[in-house]
Amino acid sequence: MVSKAAVERIKAGMQYEFARTAPPEGFPALPPVPGGRYTDPEFLALERRHLWQRSWLYACHADELPQPGSFLLWKRTGSPVLIVRGKDEVIRAFYNTCQHRGGPVVKDASGRVDGLVCQYHGWTYGLDGRLVNLRDKRDFPDFDAKCHGLAAVRCERLGNWVFVNEDRDAPPLLDSLGEIPAMFADIQPEQQRFVHKKTYRVKCNVKVLLDAFLEVYHLKSIHQNTVDRFLDYRGTTIHLWPGGHSLMVTPNRRPEWEDPGARGMLKLATASEVTARHNPSYHLYPNLVTPVSDSGIPFILFWPVSSREMDIEVVWFAPDWGGGALPALWETRLANFERILYEDTQFAEYIQESVESPGYAGLHLNYQERRIYHWHEELDRRIGAERVPAALRVQPVLAPFVKPSLAG
Numbered sequence: 001m002v003s004k005a006a007v008e009r010i011k012a013g014m015q016y017e018f019a020r021t022a023p024p025e026g027f028p029a030l031p032p033v034p035g036g037r038y039t040d041p042e043f044l045a046l047e048r049r050h051l052w053q054r055s056w057l058y059a060c061h062a063d064e065l066p067q068p069g070s071f072l073l074w075k076r077t078g079s080p081v082l083i084v085r086g087k088d089e090v091i092r093a094f095y096n097t098c099q100h101r102g103g104p105v106v107k108d109a110s111g112r113v114d115g116l117v118c119q120y121h122g123w124t125y126g127l128d129g130r131l132v133n134l135r136d137k138r139d140f141p142d143f144d145a146k147c148h149g150l151a152a153v154r155c156e157r158l159g160n161w162v163f164v165n166e167d168r169d170a171p172p173l174l175d176s177l178g179e180i181p182a183m184f185a186d187i188q189p190e191q192q193r194f195v196h197k198k199t200y201r202v203k204c205n206v207k208v209l210l211d212a213f214l215e216v217y218h219l220k221s222i223h224q225n226t227v228d229r230f231l232d233y234r235g236t237t238i239h240l241w242p243g244g245h246s247l248m249v250t251p252n253r254r255p256e257w258e259d260p261g262a263r264g265m266l267k268l269a270t271a272s273e274v275t276a277r278h279n280p281s282y283h284l285y286p287n288l289v290t291p292v293s294d295s296g297i298p299f300i301l302f303w304p305v306s307s308r309e310m311d312i313e314v315v316w317f318a319p320d321w322g323g324g325a326l327p328a329l330w331e332t333r334l335a336n337f338e339r340i341l342y343e344d345t346q347f348a349e350y351i352q353e354s355v356e357s358p359g360y361a362g363l364h365l366n367y368q369e370r371r372i373y374h375w376h377e378e379l380d381r382r383i384g385a386e387r388v389p390a391a392l393r394v395q396p397v398l399a400p401f402v403k404p405s406l407a408g
């Protein structure tokens with residue numbers, strides 16, 4: 001449950017933000033973030049190795065793997081990862097890499113199988129990854145099948161949401177999320193059902209667009225006729241957690257205001273006052289932004305495709321509506337969201353051109369944009385600041401403003 005103390009802290013934070021005339025006492029002027037962090041091949045290789053291949057990343061919802069043997073192929077880090085529901089209902093992940101010579105054990109993007117049979121020479125694995133059969137065993141003397149199961153990828157859940165991590169030694173998912181699982185109790189992750197997903201390709205570095213979802217400084221320009229009409233960015237309060245995670249709560253202009261797209265939808269009675277009446281947007285480091293509500297939740301995921309191309313994947317969930325067809329109201333809600341998304345993506349290609357040009361002097365961030373700086377500080381911690389070329393490092397300045405607990 002979001003504690004009463006956390007709710008009170010957020011409400012007080014919004015009041016403080018409305019009233020302030022300058023950044024809080026002691027808040028530093030944020031040093032420029034070097035633009036090369038968005039373009040330099042050496043830096044992007046470090047980012048890939050130390051961030052994308054070593055982070056907990058949202059992969060799918062349990063509803064997308066409805067039966068034992070249901071699988072998905074997931075390649076967002078560049079590695080072929082197979083996610084499969086076992087006969088024991090446990091969802092596991094493996095590299096889609098046969099231990100004989102690397103053949104694929106599945107080729108389709110999704111489907112259902114009884115076992116995992118390599119398409120090359122027929123080695124057969126159970127849904128739990130164990131090697132159960134190989135052709136012409138007589139020609140592999142002293143072969144120990146127990147040592148040749150599929151290589152596992154870490155796979156853990158937050159409610160119905162399935163995350164994977166290629167780092168075998170990573171701390172457990174829930175530990176790595178700090179206070180967030182406790183905060184999420186008001187949206188009941190185990191009650192959330194899969195609604196819809198769609199991916200949009202955008203021609204920019206992944207961070208160019210991720211940045212736009214970490215601040216509301218742009219509301220007055222980009223979303224003048226949409227979001228800005230019901231959210232008042234002047235009262236936005238932000239919490240920075242360790243591990244690069246953060247929360248940004250933007251107050252509704254009128255607390256009694258209801259999103260017309262959500263009118264008539266099933267609502268979670270457990271949602272806190274902040275979730276039901278305002279706009280909390282969580283950032284789960286590195287690439288998951290979720291503006292939660294009591295009637296539906298989008299996960300907005302930012303995936304690198306190349307140094308100057310990315311995918312935004314938007315996945316919607318809703319409180320359990322009892323199965324059957326999705327209520328028709330969702331069509332309007334998804335269309336409304338897509339309109340806002342297009343507003344957010346409209347400058348991405350132009351910004352990419354800019355960051356690649358000699359005219360670009362890096363990012364000059366203000367107090368309202370501190371989640372972006374927090375993101376970059378965490379990236380350097382994960383890479384190891386000593387590995388980052390000196391000219392591309394960010395100077396760590398936010399530590400005094402990072403707190404493990406919102407209520408504490």
Ligand code: FES
Nearest residue numbers: 098101103118121
């Ligand atoms: S590569 Fe899989 S059986 Fe040969």
Ligand SMILES: [Fe+2]
Nearest residue numbers: 212222223344
């Ligand atoms: Fe936006």
